[in-house]
Amino acid sequence: xxxxxESISKNSGRLGQLRIKDGGPELRTPLLLQTTKGGxxxxxxxxxxxxxxxxxxxxxxxxxxxxxxxxEALTQxxxxxxRGLSDYVGFPGHLNILLLRDPCETTPSxxxxxxxxxxxxxxxxxxxxxxxxxxxxxxxKPDVYQGLCDADTNAESAKKRVQKSADRTEKFMHxxxxxxxxxxxxxxxxxxxxxxxxxxxxxxxHVREQPAGSYGGYILEGFHxxxxxxxxxxxxxxxxxxxxxxxxxxxxxxRIMTGAYTPLTVVELISQGIDVFDTSYAYCxxxxxxxxxxxxxxxxxxxxxxxxxxxxxxxxxFKPLLSNCSCLTCQKHTRAYLHHLYKxxxxxxxxxxxxxxxxxxxxxxxxxRQSVANDSLPQLIxxxxxxxxxxxxxxxxxxxxxxxxxxxxxxxFAAAAV
Amino acid sequence: xxxxxxxxxxxxxxxxxSVSKARAGLMTLRHSEVNTPVFMPVGTQGxxxxxxxxxxxxxxxxxxxxxxxxxxxxxxxxxxxxxGGLHQFMSWPRAILTDSGGFQxxxxxxLAEIDEHGVNFRSPFDNxxxxxxxxxxxxxxxxxxxxxxxxxxxVVKTTTVGPRVEEAMERTIRWVDRCIEAHARDDDxxxxxxxxxxxxxxxxxxxxxxxxxxxxRGFAVGGLSGxxxxxxxxxxxDVCTGYLPKDKPRYLMGVGFAADLVVCVALxxxxxxxxxxxxxxxxxxxxxxxxxxxLKQPKYKLDMEPIDKDCECSTCKRYTRSYLHHIAxxxxxxxxxxxxxxxxxxxxxxxSMREAIQQDEFPQFVQDFMRKHFKDDSIPAWxxxxxxxxxxxxxxxxxxxxNQEQKPKTDKRQEAEEQMATS
Numbered sequence: 001x002x003x004x005x006e007s008i009s010k011n012s013g014r015l016g017q018l019r020i021k022d023g024g025p026e027l028r029t030p031l032l033l034q035t036t037k038g039g040x041x042x043x044x045x046x047x048x049x050x051x052x053x054x055x056x057x058x059x060x061x062x063x064x065x066x067x068x069x070x071x072e073a074l075t076q077x078x079x080x081x082x083r084g085l086s087d088y089v090g091f092p093g094h095l096n097i098l099l100l101r102d103p104c105e106t107t108p109s110x111x112x113x114x115x116x117x118x119x120x121x122x123x124x125x126x127x128x129x130x131x132x133x134x135x136x137x138x139x140x141k142p143d144v145y146q147g148l149c150d151a152d153t154n155a156e157s158a159k160k161r162v163q164k165s166a167d168r169t170e171k172f173m174h175x176x177x178x179x180x181x182x183x184x185x186x187x188x189x190x191x192x193x194x195x196x197x198x199x200x201x202x203x204x205x206h207v208r209e210q211p212a213g214s215y216g217g218y219i220l221e222g223f224h225x226x227x228x229x230x231x232x233x234x235x236x237x238x239x240x241x242x243x244x245x246x247x248x249x250x251x252x253x254x255r256i257m258t259g260a261y262t263p264l265t266v267v268e269l270i271s272q273g274i275d276v277f278d279t280s281y282a283y284c285x286x287x288x289x290x291x292x293x294x295x296x297x298x299x300x301x302x303x304x305x306x307x308x309x310x311x312x313x314x315x316x317x318f319k320p321l322l323s324n325c326s327c328l329t330c331q332k333h334t335r336a337y338l339h340h341l342y343k344x345x346x347x348x349x350x351x352x353x354x355x356x357x358x359x360x361x362x363x364x365x366x367x368x369r370q371s372v373a374n375d376s377l378p379q380l381i382x383x384x385x386x387x388x389x390x391x392x393x394x395x396x397x398x399x400x401x402x403x404x405x406x407x408x409x410x411x412x413f414a415a416a417a418v
Numbered sequence: 419x420x421x422x423x424x425x426x427x428x429x430x431x432x433x434x435x436s437v438s439k440a441r442a443g444l445m446t447l448r449h450s451e452v453n454t455p456v457f458m459p460v461g462t463q464g465x466x467x468x469x470x471x472x473x474x475x476x477x478x479x480x481x482x483x484x485x486x487x488x489x490x491x492x493x494x495x496x497x498x499x500x501x502g503g504l505h506q507f508m509s510w511p512r513a514i515l516t517d518s519g520g521f522q523x524x525x526x527x528x529l530a531e532i533d534e535h536g537v538n539f540r541s542p543f544d545n546x547x548x549x550x551x552x553x554x555x556x557x558x559x560x561x562x563x564x565x566x567x568x569x570x571x572x573v574v575k576t577t578t579v580g581p582r583v584e585e586a587m588e589r590t591i592r593w594v595d596r597c598i599e600a601h602a603r604d605d606d607x608x609x610x611x612x613x614x615x616x617x618x619x620x621x622x623x624x625x626x627x628x629x630x631x632x633x634x635r636g637f638a639v640g641g642l643s644g645x646x647x648x649x650x651x652x653x654x655x656d657v658c659t660g661y662l663p664k665d666k667p668r669y670l671m672g673v674g675f676a677a678d679l680v681v682c683v684a685l686x687x688x689x690x691x692x693x694x695x696x697x698x699x700x701x702x703x704x705x706x707x708x709x710x711x712x713l714k715q716p717k718y719k720l721d722m723e724p725i726d727k728d729c730e731c732s733t734c735k736r737y738t739r740s741y742l743h744h745i746a747x748x749x750x751x752x753x754x755x756x757x758x759x760x761x762x763x764x765x766x767x768x769x770s771m772r773e774a775i776q777q778d779e780f781p782q783f784v785q786d787f788m789r790k791h792f793k794d795d796s797i798p799a800w801x802x803x804x805x806x807x808x809x810x811x812x813x814x815x816x817x818x819x820x821n822q823e824q825k826p827k828t829d830k831r832q833e834a835e836e837q838m839a840t841s
Binding site: 047 | 464465466467471472488497500501507508509720733737738744745750751754755
């Protein structure tokens with residue numbers, strides 16, 4: 001993996017070029033990874049993604065917690081040809097990175113044993129030893145993989161838990177550094193330690209003790225426990241601990257933070273020097289029937305962060321989710337139709353919503369890269385913060401708990417009958 | 419000539435099989451040309467499960483089916499009217515056919531009762547007494563705006579016998595007149611009457627000849643595929659197509675298993691619909707010539723072949739059985755992937771039949787299909803009889819297996835059919 005910084009500025013973060021593998025495409029950072037579940041972009045077939053979201057090569061973010069059951073099949077897949085991991089999930093030509101935890105769902109807490117890292121899968125809790133983990137990485141053959149770590153911490157974690165996460169990670173990583181030659185994939189060094197500067201420093205120190213060539217980048221974890229928890233973080237707390245970490249990291253390696261951070265948090269983290277994020281925020285919004293509508297192009301109009309698809313008020317709004325949006329959903333379908341698909345619990349609903357939300361979020365990252373390039377990130381942060389309104393907008397996502405009430409249905413024939 | 423002067427449905431036979439009753443035709447509707455024989459995927463609530471309209475167009479799907487009962491409940495007629503009809507509402511530019519809503523009411527609502535006025539039922543929402551009359555059904559279908567609509571018919575359980583069958587048939591004829599009378603958009607939409615008459619040949623004949631006296635542009639054959647024996651099923655289809663006029667399309671309601679499609683095309687049916695291909699996709703099943711693959715089975719875990727290496731669909735081009743095995747019923751994208759394949763399978767089967775008819779090679783096609791479809795199992799007697807009735811002889815099975823061995827397959831099939839009949 002090769003990473004080159006194009007420019008760094010004091011307030012606008014850094015612009016970089018990332019080549020994940022030789023002969024592969026050169027990607028620009030700040031970069032967005034495509035979050036997947038079970039290897040697929042949620043709700044979207046590869047065909048729909050490439051026809052209606054993007055034809056550019058993506059970096060797919062695979063998670064062991066949603067793909068561990070494929071280990072045996074992947075061993076067979078790799079032994080019977082030279083097709084790669086992305087080919088297996090229907091995305092030939094795309095790059096990939098293997099992580100442990102699914103950023104889309106809240107990771108259960110606990111189960112941390114001294115020598116074993118819990119992995120929460122669809123089938124329940126699995127136990128990973130560093131040995132087993134490296135075997136699985138060898139079976140998956142991802143382009144990039146993260147180091148095994150205990151990231152079971154958040155802002156509420158007790159000091160003891162935070163310290164343990166750093167200690168255990170060190171122990172796991174000791175084995176991984178020693179055996180990393182057994183796989184060809186690029187390693188991401190995990191930085192853990194919750195919100196504790198001491199534990200973070202310890203974690204970073206252990207990484208920095210390794211020869212520089214032993215890992216290709218950093219992954220900063222342990223700020224939240226995935227799912228919606230990442231959308232409700234207290235950003236001042238997060239930013240100060242991230243700032244503490246960044247100061248101690250080597251400049252020439254990409255820094256990755258996964259999870260559904262809000263658009264505002266993302267731009268703030270970018271201004272601090274984080275390089276890589278993922279699309280789990282777009283997933284979380286879609287899952288909870290929210291269309292992303294926040295503005296990121298300088299204009300004088302006030303924007304709202306979301307359109308709530310469950311809102312009865314859009315039942316007969318025959319206009320796009322977002323005017324001027326060029327995605328398939330906004331070009332061809334109406335708010336009323338999306339609302340109908342929600343009411344009838346039809347699978348096309350989340351598909352159309354995800355097409356829009358991914359399109360919007362990817363366009364947002366395009367705008368971010370431009371702002372970083374022309375050193376205007378602070379203006380973008382301002383826009384994202386207030387959306388041209390008087391106060392800071394709320395980007396947090398709460399779980400949709402509405403029950404589709406039959407009373408709100410049309411009466412259908414009953415209405416027509418006398 | 420302004421478009422409104424062209425009838426909303428024209429049909430012409432483009433080729434006929436010189437052996438059987440099979441024919442290939444071209445039906446021209448307001449929103450699309452439709453090559454027949456055609457399979458119409460079912461998009462009950464204004465969407466085909468997990469498939470984008472663009473993907474359906476790419477599969478060259480020309481006509482979809484919508485369910486009046488469901489659309490009447492959600493989004494409701496007022497919303498559909500404001501949207502400018504179902505085509506606009508769901509952004510589907512091609513043709514749509516809607517049913518009358520009567521079948522769903524009788525099958526979904528246990529309290530429905532039918533009398534001369536219409537179908538009486540209690541609203542599932544506020545339990546108030548309601549009635550669906552032939553006039554209401556047509557008003558709703560006029561609002562939906564489908565290219566083809568169905569009359570409200572008096573539906574009885576397929577296996578019913580006795581005077582009730584005759585009453586239902588006679589009432590269906592009386593109701594078609596009320597439907598025709600109520601139909602307000604005859605320049606845009608075509609109303610099909612439905613041939614009823616249970617499993618009784620003279621009743622079916624009487625029904626067909628009475629309906630033929632009406633000014634209609636096509637006919638549906640109803641009251642079948644509801645648990646009757648296959649022997650009765652094919653004979654009723656054969657009787658109906660024998661009496662129906664050749665210059666109008668014939669639609670057999672609710673039939674969609676591959677072998678049934680092939681037999682009924684041979685018997686002279688032009689249009690089919692069935693929820694089976696998309697429903698079975700949700701359970702992780704993929705349609706192939708030899709039947710269906712249940713991809714959840716462990717034997718597919720390490721199978722690196724596509725579902726069908728000759729299939730051109732986007733699923734078969736990219737995905738292995740192994741990957742689909744792992745995500746089927748777990749990740750919702752699997753439902754889209756298998757639905758795409760299954761709809762593509764049905765449409766490809768119909769296209770192959772059309773081509774075979776046009777090249778006058780249909781009997782050969784039928785023989786090849788049955789050989790692939792039943793492979794080592796013997797071909798059911800009803801299929802042999804039905805095809806023999808239209809002069810297609812199937813070669814005798816190389817080695818007949820005992821009835822015992824066939825049984826499980828028949829049972830499974832029966833089960834699937836019963837499951838469908840109750841939906």
